[in-house]
Amino acid sequence: MSVQTYLEEGTLTNETWTRALTDGTLLGQECADCGHVTAAPKAACVRCGSRDTETVELPTTGTVYTVTTVHVAPVPFDGEGPYDVALVDAGDARLMAHVGEAVEIGDEVELDGAVEHEKGAGALFSPVDD
C-alpha cells in the first residue's frame, strides 16, 4: 500500500499507524499551529491542544536520544535475553523503539521492521551500517 493511501485515510488512528509500521512506513502527526511532530497519534496536539494536525510520513532513519539495555524483561519479552529500548529522534519526531543491536546515544539507526506481540506492534530499529 502506498504512503499516500495512509495519508488519505483522515485522522491517524492506532490501527492505521500500526498497519503502516508493519509495512515499513513510520507515520506521525504534525501540528499546523505549533509545529510539534509526534510519532504517537492523538486526538489533538499534545503540546498546544490544537485539533489541526496533519498525518505525515516520518523519516525511517534517526539518532539515538537515549537508550537502555533491559535485562529484567516483562512478559512476553522474558526469556529473550537483554535487549535495547531507545528514544529515537526521527526527523522532528521522537519515538520509543526496540533496537535489535546494542547502540549508544548519538548513534544513527534505521527502521528495520516491527516488534509484534499480543500487545501490538512497536518500531524496531537497527544501527545504520557504516
Added chain:
Amino acid sequence: MARAAVVGAGMTKFGVHEQPLQELFGEAAFAALDDAGVGSRDLDALYFGNAMSGQAENETHLGPRMASHIGAAGLEVQRFEDACATSANAFKNAVQAVDAGVHDVVLVGGVERCTPETGKDTPEMTRIFASASHRQYEQPTGLTFPGVFALLTKRHMHEYGTTEEQLAEVAVKNHAHGRLNPRAHFGKETTVEEVLEGPVVADPFRLMDCCPFSDGASAVVVVNPEYAESFDDTVGVTGLGHATDIVPVADKVEPTATQSARDAAAQAYEQAGIEADDADFAEVHDCFTGAEVLATEALGLFEDGEGGPAAAAGKTALSGETPVNPSGGLKAKGHPIGATGTAQIVELTEQLRGEAGDRQVEDPSVGLAHNLGGDTGTTLVTVMEETA
C-alpha cells in the same frame, strides 16, 4: 490561611506480608486513628489509594471492604489510582475537601501487595508495573519501568556527567537511613562497590539501584483547622501541588526535567510561601537512584546537573545540609505502590513532631514530600510545617 492538619499517622512495616489487603490496611488505619485518638465512627470519609490490586490479586472495589474491615461501614469512600502517586493524590483530595469545609475528619491511606505473595513472579509483576506506560506506543517495544527511568538517567548522565558511582551513593545513603527505620523493608547497609557489582536490571541501573517490590499500608488522619486545636501533635499542611506531564515519554519537552515535579513544586511552594531552600528535609520518590537525582533537581534543592555530585558529597545524608529520604526512601523503606504516598506523609509527620527516633532530622520545621507516578506523568509535592 490555616489549612488542614495531620493529627494521626501510622503504617505497617514495609516488606513481605502474607496478610490480605484489608488486614494490612486495618493495621495502618488503626495505628493512625489511635495516634489521633479518633474512632472509626468519628470519620466523615475515607480517601483510599490502591494502584493495581485488580491486576495483581484480582481484587477491586476495595473502598467499602476497607471501611467495613475497620468498623466504618457506610462511610463515604473515594478510591484513587495514579500509579505510584496513588495515595498522594488521595491525600491531596482529602486536604482540599477538608479545606473546603466538606469534611471535618477524614482518614487517608493506601495499601498494596507487590511481592510474590501475590502469586505473581518477577516477569509478570514487571509487566503489571509497565501497564502505566503507553499501551500502544511504549509497551510493544519491551519497555519496563526501570527502563523508563534508565532512559531518563542515561540522558542525564550524557548531558551532565552524572556517574554510576554517584547513583550508587544514593543507594548507599538510603540504605544507611533505612537501617535506622524499624519499618523499612531493608535493614542492612550497602557499599558503592556492592551496588556496582550487582546484576543489571536496565542499564545504568543494577539491582541495588532499584527499589524492591514490597507489601504494606499507610494511613493518616486529616482534620480541619478549628478541629485541630483540640489535638496535640498536629502538623500543618501548607502546600499541595499536583501536576501532570505529557504521555508518552517521547513527546515530553525535556524528559530529564521531570516537568510535572517542577510544576507541582512551584504550586506547593507558592501556597506555602516558601522557597526550596526553606525545606529542612525531603522525602522524594526514589523508585530508582537516578529518580532521586532528578527529583532533587526538579524540587530546586540543587541546580540541574548537581544532584549526583550533591549525593556523593553527603549533602543529602541525614547529617547533610538537606537530608533526603531520612526514612530510607522507596529504595530501602520499600515501595508498596498505593501505600507510598501516604507513607511519605507519615514520615513528614513524625519528623516534624520530632518523633523519628534514630533517623530524626535535626529540629526540622519544614518538610517536603515528592510522590511521582508513572513515567513522571504525575507528580504531587506536599509542604508540611510544624505547628507553632
